Amino acid sequence: MTETKKQKLSKPKKTLVLNAFTNGTLYSQIPGIWRHPNDKTSTHTELSYWTQLAKTAERGKLNSIFIADTLTYFDVYKGPNNPGPSLEVGINAPKLDPSIPISAMASVTESIGFGITFSTVSEHPYLLARRLATLDHLTQGRLGWNIVASYLPSVGRQLLNGGELLAHEDRYAQTQEYLEIVYKLLLSSWREDALIKDKSRGVYVDSSRVRNIEHDGKFFKLNGASITSIIPQGFPVIIQAGTSKQGKEFAAKNAEIIFVGSGNNLSQSGESIKEIRQLAQNYGRDPYSIKFLVSAAPILGKTHQEAIDKWEDYSSYANPEGSQIMFSSQSGINLDKYEWDEPFGQEVGKNNASIGLTKNTLNSTTKTTSRRKIFENSKEYTKLLVGTGEEVANIIEEWVELYDIDGFNFSQSVFPESLEDIVEILIPELQKRGLFWYDYPVPNGTFRENLYQQKDHSFLPKDHPGYQYRWTKDESREDFENKLKDEGIL
Template sequence: MTQPKEKKRIILNAFDMACSGLQAPGLWKHPDDKSRNYNTIEYWTYLAQLLEKGKFNAIFIADVLGGYDVYNGPRNLDAAARSGAQWPVNEPSAVVSAMAAVTKKLAFGVTFSTISEAPYHFARRIATLDHLTKGRIGWNVVNSYLDSAARNLLNGGPLPNHDERYGRAEEFVQVVYRLLLSSWADDAVELNKKTGVFTNPDKIREINYEGKYYNVPGPSITEPSPQRLPVILQAGTSKQGKEFAAKNAEVVFITTFSPESLAIQINDVKKIAKEKYGREDGSIKFLQLITTVIGQTHEEAEAKYKEYKSYGDLEGAQALFSGWTGFDIGEYGYDDLLKDVGSNAVKGFVDLWTKVSPGEPQDVRKTREYVARQITVGGLGPVLYGTASEVADEIERWVDVSGVDGFNITYAVNPQSFEDVVEFLVPELQERGLVWNDYPEKKDLTFREQLFGEERDEDDEPDARFVKKSHIANGLRWKSGVSKEQFEKDLAVEEAHQKEIDN
């Protein structure tokens, strides 16, 4: 008798941002929506406790560093400002310590751009968060795509072109890796009261990084944190984005409208990761963006979805679209098909809205009106609506077709959307064996242990809090008991090997 196939346990992330509406422009007007309270501590601590009650792996906090001013532009913020389309926006990391203080297991993925600050300063910020959360932190690496951000961050200069941004981002992360991993030995902090030595200076070294964009002598100003390096997250499906993810990412966020298209994106990254960087299957987790609308019956869910759509702001949706893609949708008629006109913004988003992807209806007409209405609820991802059982069925279908590892679940109405997931959807997924019933018992469970387990294979990196052996940063770590002289010899060999791979 054939044994039933064991179901894949999936990752659940909540997707939010320090703004109102996120992927649902205009829904701040809904009577049940509280996303306008994003600028209060209580909003975030309630959400963190709710998500931990629902056994979510993490909350992922997105960010942008400028306004969506491409629509009816240039430099026109009117539509974004009126509709509240990701404007105004607060700094994302400020709330993490408060959320960590009221939870024990929930992890936090935070977006930081490689154009917003010096890597030396950033390394201190992210290491501090890793200390304060006891290792529950991840860094979503972005290189920014809005000219409005570049004007204010780069002394009025233009946004660098797409390829150059990825080159700059790659160098930025390499500096951060070396500051956090190669400038302090694991056992540098001795706290020896007899000798009076707090930190052994022989176990600290300068990194003396010299590159095209950054010259950073180091050493890092922070001592080694629980994970040594935050979990590296990334979102980007352009050619350069896939290359960056294959080399650096431990978690990749993807947004597309069909599981068939998602499977292609996942397989592309896996292929590069394995063939170029020797990273084994399972060393990168892939998450798809979804919005869920859940009712006691299918009819109730459908009615709720239609009600949400009625609050959607079409002008705000078009402001978001134009910012994401880099071209002004206002130049099209409402019934015109959108075309790929080339972009310096998010190239993967251009394809998402101008091409019919595998699994989508072949007769779909991606017009200006279609796109605007699509974005009002769900934004860049699909909306799964129905009973908890029906939504779970669709989640299973996406997993079976694409091989995705989990989902980035965002809201239509906050916190109600998340409350419905916790109350109705999570128990259904637990009953099917698709998500865990509880967190692992380990007291100080890190984000990386959550994702990849507390135990490693014999031939892998033994410290489950640290990146896997196949990750590009693994060989950059100065471990306990290794002298400065020996580490520098080993590091020279490792860096020569990495240079060979890159070339």
């Protein structure tokens, strides 16, 4: 081992941030695996599916359950506007509203957080602010908001009166304005001690400590007070995934957790981490207050051969069209017009859905690829972390050292079997190595307290741009509004 490598490995080990990744549908890294006899994702319409997921994940002491969401069909493949292939394979539909099961999951757990995707085009920010507040109240401060600026063209047809989504750069400008309105509603409308519940005087809320939010922006207008009281965390943990130029800027300014790709494009992920940490520093933030996560799908066995056998078994259920449907939607490129081995890669459609994700996929296949390679690449992704707990932990430890990764979104190939393997086989090995805690640092704490491993750290840190919106109990309305004017955010 070289001296440089020794120095790298001698750094204090990170306590990893580990999430269980899921969706409100038949989600798996292996499209079509719902046919596997051990897979129970088709029961996602039953509360018992969600409560089992939550209890298993908390038994493993995972940071959170992250629920992704895309409120649309994947309808580019064999399209346009053709949901048929995705329906037949079971990709992204039928799908539940992922916010509904959170209350049930919270009722059977105590410490695990809940990261949930909400788009900035699916509803008015006033409505979303209430939804976020409700969920943070009912979970006692265990909510995280994954902010997305929806990218699939069908979202425009479904939600925007048949119109088109904004151009990529404008979507992030709209998303920043949307976020600022939610900052104002959750942090600047009610003083933190406005809810007094004074039985002797019969006063529930001190109305002098509640103020209207007046916003007249490029994309949104609002004049009214928040209808919810201050929430346990002040503001949900902010999560973001975006590797385009605008996405990186938005994330560096606002996010506390950032998703930066997957195990099959780690070099790009590592470069994104470096770049975003520097951008965050430019915004005056502590760059290491941001936790960078990559997605991975461990397939584990008590022996190496058992893990290999599982991978081969799972892979045998993969539907080749699944990878085509998913890539077509993320890129805007209808792969059906190409032959199975016909090279392509230079076409990036004008409706390019996820620019960063598409480029990462093409870069990982040397900028030209084929339908066959897209399918094989999806299978290889699930083979990256196949082995015993020790073997997979070795790979994880190497990735963390080489690419400055802070944690992982763990997908399951077969539910609940894959999650149970993560909890029973992988987590103990990571704990033994000092890479993961044995218990939550703040039992019964908020998402943010456990994210930063610090009690009484529920609110956004002082170097975060959202902190300035907070109306504290020590500020009169006049003083607070003068402060907002000085900051240019009234």
